[in-house]
Amino acid sequence: MNYAYNGRIIEVDLSMQSYREILIDPAIVRTRLLGSGYAANYFLKYLDISADPLSPKAPLFILAGLVTGTPFLTACKMSVCGRSPLTGIWNESTVGGHFAHMLKCSGYDGLILTGRSKTPIYLLIEDGRVDFKDASHLWGRDTFYTDELIRSETNNMAKVMCIGPAGEKMVKMASIVCEGRSARTAGRGGMGAVFGSKNLKAIAVFGRKKMSVANYDGLIEELKKTTLSVKEKTSRFHEYGTAGGLKNSELHGNLPVKNWAEGSFSESAEDVSGAKLVELTFEKHYYCYSCPIGCAKIMNVIHPAYGRLNSHMPEYEGAAGFSSLIMNRDPYLVCAACEFCDRTGIDTISASSAIAFAMECFEHGLISAADAGGIELKWGSPEAVMGLLEQIAAGDKLGALLSKGTRSAAAEIGGIAPEFAVHVKGLEVPMHDPRAFYAMAANYMTANRGACHLESLAYTLGYGRTYEGLGLPEQFVNDSGSAALIGVITQNFFGLFNPLGICKFVARAGFSVNEISRWLELTSGLCLTPAELLKTGERIYNEKRILNVGLGVSRKDDMLPPRLISKRRGSGRAAENLPDAGSILSDYYKLRGWNEFGIPAAKKCEELGIDFKP
Ligand code: SF4
The missing domain is CATH 1.10.599.10 (Aldehyde Ferredoxin Oxidoreductase Protein, subunit A, domain 3)
Structure with a gap:
């Protein structure tokens, strides 16, 4: 008997609209755990790693971690893995929230997707059954709407991961967004484009199964002993979210300023910090499955220029990317830009970096307002930020170039543009x-x-x-x-956390490798x-x-x-x-x-x- 995991993955052929079950090899679990560890081993051993990431042949792995869905502290994560269309190399993008827990409750530990459907579809996985559903009415819709509609036409308790218009257009920095406005996101590396290339709009999961653990009483005892101290040590995280660290980051010289060209943002860091975002926009806290920390927040505010902003409050990465990196001091613009990214399904880090890159190219005369559909790409300009985001999500005008990432855009622009492209291996x-x-x-x-x-x-x-x-x-x-x-x-x-399926923030609360070892045995029986x-x-x-x-x-x-x-x-x-x-x-x-x-x-x-x- 397996503890903590189901021992089964489904391999879905989207071309044939068929699927088969694959048994998980316990020997590989012992040496690579699950999640991205298992995915990399399987990819290397059984599949063609060289397939173009946007071709039907390219596999996409969605694998929960080994302890995901159990009472293990923060056991909420899954890894979305494969070859990245943005970088061309290995990519793993991790998502928390509640999708992965529900996936495990449906009887599966994950999926391997291959092929390409002839028409837009979504998958419904319910208690071990897989249905292929028409998604033509959802094509072109944003991630928030898609989440609501799929739940209303299937099961309101289902958890949904989906792409927005950017993924459909195979924008190379497209993300996959889980749970609609709560926006738990597989952001990095363009995995949303892989969904789009397969004509796959979404996956909805629902299940009633409870994951069994090796020593339930022992695990609950550990939880009781640990939870309070984890909460105490992460209280600032809970209060202000990850963006609460923005001021401290600036203080240490860690915050990128003006496309990494300058060193100080001290006068404005407070204006765009987590504390300010909470003060201006907070509606409620959000907790991923089995997490006592609750670092995520939902914002809800009406702004005269941006309308209602009601979704995931910006994380540190989005807050920094849409403030100091592009020289913006307006917290509402940060919120509007991040919400736009989640709604249309693009990665906040790559999108803000591409905009910073474009602004510097504009400053040096390498691109013009005409290239950007008439927008002056001045540092911090709200018109430039929102205008370029629209173009990136649509793969339109200058956005067609920027949406391929800064490495590719710099190569096409030429001249000194590569000096302004701040990436490693294309990310x-x-x-x-x-x-x-x-x-x-x-x-x-x-x-x-x-x-x-x-x-x-x-x-x-x-x-x-x-x-x-x-x-x-x-x-x-x-x-x-x-x-x-x-x-x-x-x-x-x-590197252990994604394969285990737990959140790295617990380590910041002092949860050590010794504790992981002990808890892993209690949960999975693995010594x-x-x-x-x-x-x-x-x-x-x-x-x-x-x-x-x-x-x-x-x-x-x-x-x-x-x-x-x-x-x-x-x-x-x-x-x-x-x-x-x-x-x-x-x-x-x-x-x-x-x-x-x-x-x-x-x-x-x-x-x-x-x-x-x-
Ligand atoms: S700390 Fe934050 S990201 Fe991590 S599991 Fe908890 S709510 Fe999710």
């Missing part, structure tokens, strides 16, 4: 500056999906957080010499010591790297954008910092046991039990 850099925390340089250069802050969260060490049991240096020092070590250790640790768990994180990390190596990734791609290694912020706490990217990368390869080209060596693969010959 726009999230709102944490590696010049403030050099371990983030190690992480960004090597993170498996491109520039991803979540693969290591190393910047939190710079904020004074500690993570027990990982073997991190006693004292956090921000230098190029220790960056690689911190990068490797934190990547191995945080992995803390050391074995960290080895599992390392194995999963390397397997994704091997997948990327198969897609052509090597040292040439493990680079920070020119701006982040050659231009100083010039003011604020990190004013003079520049990471020594070359030496950090060499240290990193040595620590990883990779060769000089960034390819995992045979000895390392053997040690980790990975079948790969470099």
Whole structure:
């Protein structure tokens, strides 16, 4: 008997409108867990990784984590994985909320989608049954409307993940949005475009099954002991959301300013911080499944220019991207821009980065107002922000270029435009500056999906957080010499969370690898010591790297954008910092046991039990 998971995935062929069940291999669960760990292994072993991400042949994995849907703290996550249309390499986008829990209650741990339906459809998965439903009446509709309509015509208790117009148009930064206005989003890497390429508008799930756990009483006992302290340690998160950290980020020189060209936003950070957004727009808190923290918020406010804004309040990434990055000081514009992204289904990080890039190109005369349909792309201009967002979501005018991402747009514009494109491997850099925390340089250069802050969260060490049991240096020092070590250790640790299906924010509340090990046994019956768990994180990390190596990734791609290694912020706490990217990368390869080209060596693969010959 499996505890914590169902042991079954459905493989759906959208071309044939058919599906079959695949049994999950417990031996792989033991070594890779579930979620993105299982998906990467399966992808590498059984499927064609080279298929064009927008072709019918390309698979898309939606896999819940191993403990998702159980009472394990924050066990709400699932991973949306496959090859990214934006970057061309491995991508995993994680979503919390309640969809993944409901998926498990329906009797399945996940789906593998292939093929392309002839006409728009959505999937309805109810208590183990899969139906293919016509979605032609939903095509062109936004994510909020789609969620409401699907629930009204199927089951109001169902949880829905869907794309908006951007995904339908295969915009390469299109997201997948779960639960309508609550907008729990698989934002990064353009997985919404993969839905669109398959003519798949949405998936709705409903189930009544309860996940069994190995030792229910023991788990509940642990929960009782831990919940209060987790709540206390994350009370600011609860009060102001992730955007509550924006001022602190600015203070540390971590907040990107004016497309990463400047260093200080101190006079305005408060105006767009989580505290201000809560003061101006708060309606209620939102909790993902099994989460006592409740960092998410729903806003509800009427603004004279933007109308009613009633959806997920901006997170830190969206708040920073639509404020300091583009030099906007108006909190309502931040809210309107983020809501537009969720409604139409585009990634807030890539969209705000593309707009910052366009504004800098405009400033340097590389693009004109005529290119943007008559809009003057001035820094902070609301017309420019909302106008460009509309164009990106529609893949129209300048948006047609920007929607392919800054790497591609810069190459097409030419001249000095690549200087303004701040991405790694085609994925726009999230709102944490590696010049403030050099371990983030190690992480960004090597993170498996491109520039991803979540693969290591190393910047939190710079904020004074500690993570027990990982073997991190006693004292956090921000230098190029220790960056690689911190990068490797934190990547191995945080690489466990998506495969487990838990939220990384619990680690910020002091939930350690020792506790994860203990709770995992109580929940799933799987006995992995803390050391074995960290080895599992390392194995999963390397397997994704091997997948990327198969897609052509090597040292040439493990680079920070020119701006982040050659231009100083010039003011604020990190004013003079520049990471020594070359030496950090060499240290990193040595620590990883990779060769000089960034390819995992045979000895390392053997040690980790990975079948790969470099
Ligand atoms: S901390 Fe926030 S993101 Fe994480 S599970 Fe809780 S509500 Fe969701």
